Amino acid sequence: MKIGELGQIAQCTVETVRYYEKEGLLPQPERTSGNFRSYGPQHLERLRFIRNCRALDMTHGEIRTLLEVMDAPAAGCGRVNALLDEHIGHVDARIAELMQLKLQLGELRHQCKAEQPAAACGILQGLVSMESEARQERHTHLG
Amino acid sequence: MKIGELGQIAQCTVETVRYYEKEGLLPQPERTSGNFRSYGPQHLERLRFIRNCRALDMTHGEIRTLLEVMDAPAAGCGRVNALLDEHIGHVDARIAELMQLKLQLGELRHQCKAEQPAAACGILQGLVSMESEARQERHTHLG
DNA sequence: CTCACACCCTGAAGCTACTATAGAGTCAAG
DNA sequence: CTTGACTCTATAGTAGCTTCAGGGTGTGAG
Numbered sequence: 001m002k003i004g005e006l007g008q009i010a011q012c013t014v015e016t017v018r019y020y021e022k023e024g025l026l027p028q029p030e031r032t033s034g035n036f037r038s039y040g041p042q043h044l045e046r047l048r049f050i051r052n053c054r055a056l057d058m059t060h061g062e063i064r065t066l067l068e069v070m071d072a073p074a075a076g077c078g079r080v081n082a083l084l085d086e087h088i089g090h091v092d093a094r095i096a097e098l099m100q101l102k103l104q105l106g107e108l109r110h111q112c113k114a115e116q117p118a119a120a121c122g123i124l125q126g127l128v129s130m131e132s133e134a135r136q137e138r139h140t141h142l143g
Numbered sequence: 144m145k146i147g148e149l150g151q152i153a154q155c156t157v158e159t160v161r162y163y164e165k166e167g168l169l170p171q172p173e174r175t176s177g178n179f180r181s182y183g184p185q186h187l188e189r190l191r192f193i194r195n196c197r198a199l200d201m202t203h204g205e206i207r208t209l210l211e212v213m214d215a216p217a218a219g220c221g222r223v224n225a226l227l228d229e230h231i232g233h234v235d236a237r238i239a240e241l242m243q244l245k246l247q248l249g250e251l252r253h254q255c256k257a258e259q260p261a262a263a264c265g266i267l268q269g270l271v272s273m274e275s276e277a278r279q280e281r282h283t284h285l286g
Numbered sequence: 287c288t289c290a291c292a293c294c295c296t297g298a299a300g301c302t303a304c305t306a307t308a309g310a311g312t313c314a315a316g
Numbered sequence: 317c318t319t320g321a322c323t324c325t326a327t328a329g330t331a332g333c334t335t336c337a338g339g340g341t342g343t344g345a346g
Contacts, residue, residue, distance in 0.1 A: 004293065014294080019333060034341050036294055045271060052273040056248060060332075066267065073262035080266050081255055088248050091241055098238045098285070105199060105231045112224055119216035123223050124209065128188060132154075132198035141331085142241070143286015143302095147322065157323080162304060177312045179323055203303070284302085286331095 006039045010047045017047065023060060025050055025067065058087060059141050090140035097140075149182045153190045160190065166203060168193055168210065201230060202284050233283035240283075 003014045010017075020026040026047060030038045049070075053063045062083055069080050108130075111122025118124060146157045153160075163169040169190060173181045189210070196206045205226055212223050251273075254265025261267060 002294075013334080015334065016332085018295095023332090032341095034294080036341075048273075049271050052270050054332090055273075056251075057244060066270065069261045069264075070267055073260065075261055076258045077255060077261045077264035077267065078258040080261070080264055081252075081258065084248065084252050084266060088245065088252065091245050091248060095238060095241045095245070098234055098241070101200060102231065102234050102238070105227065105234060108199075109224075109227050109231065112220060115219045115221040115224065117216065118212045118218055118220045118223070121212075121220035121223055123227060124213055124220065127195050127209065128192050130191075130195040130198075132195050145323075156305080158305065159303085161324095166303090175312090177323080179312075197303085 001039050001044075003037045003039070006044060006047065009044060010051050012047075012051055020047070020050060025060060025063060056087070057091070057142060062087065090142055093140045094142040144182050144187075146180050146182070149187060149190065152187060153194050155190075155194055163190070163193060168203060168206060199230070200234070200285055205230065233285055236283045237285040 003017055007014045007017050017026065021028060026043065029040075029043055032038050046067075049067070050063055053066065058066075065083055066080060069075065069077060108123055108126045111126045146160055150157045150160050160169065164171055169186065172183075172186055175181050192210070192213070193206055196209065201209075208226055209223060212218065212220060251266055251269045254269045
């Protein structure tokens, strides 16, 4: 099948497919006489795998690790388990950060009840005078 | 004061300060005879404002909007209130996404209890066969 | 046969918010 | 007069794509 069909089935754009190829996540497929990429079912499976990992917000690095394990089916899957545990930790950490953020934002929002001249707006005043503690180091790749 | 001092007080690097200037968030300061940037208290206040907004995960675009309102103190602050509400919506949406993600990851994690050959690993199998529903459009800039 | 049109190709640039690096200049103290 | 801390500019790199420019391929209609 050609790249457009592959992308459609795997729910991503052709540009993304080509990008994964350039990144080495997806192997280079055969080409037709007209130089079009020609994919088989094994490419689709691998692309699905990658998209599923991405849907779980894994990085390309994490995905690469998983693919390496997959490509050595006789080796142990310990790295997979460890990677998933770590990734779940990332998600937990980010959720906690965002909950904290939400609290702060809610507080700030209450500083201004209704539209008024900007000079008197409690939100803007709050943003000027806030003391944001030094942001701790990130323990997650989630933005 | 010079850029190093400014950065230290506002808890950011000198590179970040110069970057904000290039982005137009921070006005260009006077220069000393030796071409060093020379900042006054109004620069510090504005930089603090920016850093506080960033600590709340606002984008430069959002911050630019807030700064525009601040620079027209007689105009209404309706846009500020709306922007904050929207931003809180972003945070809520991202939290919901991540909670869903965590559920999926937890389920996946249980597919493999202990290390075993990769070919038999339930996690890898799950990642191949998962049907990730087409990712809905992002309603948030939060990663 | 030729034309339009949908699809494909490559390579490079753009996006966000920085961070890092190279190579050079400024300035105060010893 | 030299050392060292600081500053300057310009450029490239980060992640994971998206968008664009400028072309080539293949198919159905007229």
